[in-house]
Amino acid sequence: MRLIGLSLTALTIAACAVETETAPTYHSETNPEYLSDWGMISVRDQTLHLGSNVTPYDLATPLFSDYALKLRTVWMPDGTAAQYNADTAFNMPVGTVITKTFYYPTDGGPSTVTYARDRNLNNGVMELRGLRLIETRILVHRETGWNAVAYLWNDEQTDAVVKRIGAVLPLTLNRPDGRSENFAYLVPNANQCAGCHATNATTKAIKPIGIKARHLNKPSSFADGFNQLDHWVAKGMLDADIKGPAPRNADWTDTNESVERRARAYLDANCSHCHNPNGPADTSGLNLEPDAVGPSLGICKTPIAAGTGTGGRVHGIVPGAPDKSILMFRMETSDPGAMMPELGRSVKHDEGVELIHQWIVQMDGSCQT
Template sequence: MALHRIFLGVAGLAALLILAACARTPAPKPVHFFAEGMPERLSDWSVVYVAEGRLRLNARVLPYDLDSALFTDYAHKLRTVWMPEGASARYQADEALDFPVGTIISKTFYYPRGEGDTVLRSDDAGAEADGGLTLGKVRLVETRLLVRRESGWIALPYVWNAEQSEARLMRTGDLVPLTLADKDGRRQQIEYMVPDENQCAGCHGVDLKSKQIFPIGPKARHLNHDVAYAGGKANQLQHWQEVGYLGEVPAGELPRNLAWNDVQAPLEARARSYLDINCGHCHSQKGAARTSGMWLDSNTHDPLRVGRCKLPIAAGQGTGNRAWDIVPGKPDDSILTYRMESTDPGVMMPELGRSLVHEEGVELIRQWIAAMSAQECGA
């Protein structure tokens, strides 16, 4: 009888262990780089995956953060990068890092959940400590992939379903209705725009001559700051080197932008950082808006090129009957602020990626222009 009870005890323990093992979330499939084709489901790539109520990152998928982020209707963003085993990016001082064939960059757009069916308009606090997201706290909207193939980069937009279980490829873009609530409880109905393939190429076509697309965010100057990792805070460029994702980095001081919303930083540096990430990929010496003559990337320092007392190339509706791109000391007379404050598709800047005015960003640029030494343009 004693032996029988022992046997039943051992058998019961074994059964419990088997049940526990079965209940455990199975390991995800390895990241799958597709050298050609356009997979229908985001899960086919296995870069991020849903398990136990969370969006998780696969093995060797590295989350990263930018000092200042492109504004997208107050959406928060989870950014990741993955490279094949043994491959690494090459450092470049001004352009985006030179990523190897096989690289997959992802950017998941999401909002914190509010009361009822609302999502919150709030500052981006970043992903959770392990780089993942708890789905009960957030509403996933879309995940965009930039994939580096032999022929160059391709952009693929995936839209999350209502169940938050899968995202499907939407090559023609999509409109996602959302109710945006602010901290005072005010609500606003918006239609979040998922870009189509051509619009993706329009933003990421940072070189008008080559017509090829490239990453915008992962430049040394945007990555060169400390972030929190499981083992503590570390500089991102240094961490990328340590995990084998970045090759040799030059010694000495490296380029660095400051966070546009860091009120302790100088106003000039904050404003230029904001314009760099939101406008500079297009308004640059090589970008699609180079013919405007207004270059807003951080490497442009000529006051006229930045827009001070510069006549616009195009006249009409886009100027709001204002004569100069920037009138020092007078934000109300400047075309730049007029276009940032507009939601008219024929006027607003940036042209893509938003349906709302970034009120905090506009206020920063207004303060920057107001702080300039007053000057009568054309005098």
């Protein structure tokens, strides 16, 4: 999709803004004890408020995290902007602060949760009744590079406290079909944050994962009438002169899209930050980025470094035969030694598993044994 609508004036954007009392603060060296000290998010009277010029955003297909809902925001210092790149994460200025807040609808008590796709933010404000805030993760771009830190929300739901060593929260998930299951929600420690965000196994430098054109190129959920990339350009957040169509991932839930596009978007969002030619899982030889094909995508590929994670299956993907495909086994199992992704999942994503199952069923071809 080409960027459009750039002639809309700043007044259009300002009309959607809500005055807040909180001024964001960039902490250049250390991470403060309380999330509120950043000024990106504050809670007053059971209502969450975004700080001044803190912009919410979302992804065409997000990472699955035990059915948690996520509120994503980005803030950049005045007078700065991200630099557009068609393929990789945008180059964000020093001082950028990205937040991701994980939360659930509650179902009978604060430790009993359920899931939904409803978005709860409206003009920078989110009503918290019936919700439980779990954690907020921050990526901050300092002079020395990107740093990651997680904050755990208190029982009173008034603020979050830094958790450098992570945490494990016992929760009960009530599924819409009536099933209930206990699971352990993981708040990551610093090393675990790096395990996902250090997308290059050689440099091990932490970078944002979702701030890419293909994830952001979608109708804005927060500024009516805008493409999300257009909105960033119009706000001065993105320095871009896009001459052709910007890359675009499908929404994995959009049944108007093909199963192929939806499945590839799902695997990209959930797996490709590790499974790419330079990523932490480069020794596997499996590439789940959008342009991968053939054996590198896993089709008729025998495992290189899967260990016991094959489930006794021979090939990564067997066309037409999901029950013989290692990829399906690793998505279906909850065994910590075999499941994928390794972090951020304790329960099986039923809907995601079904999508990948459909995709493999529709594939033509066969594998030699």
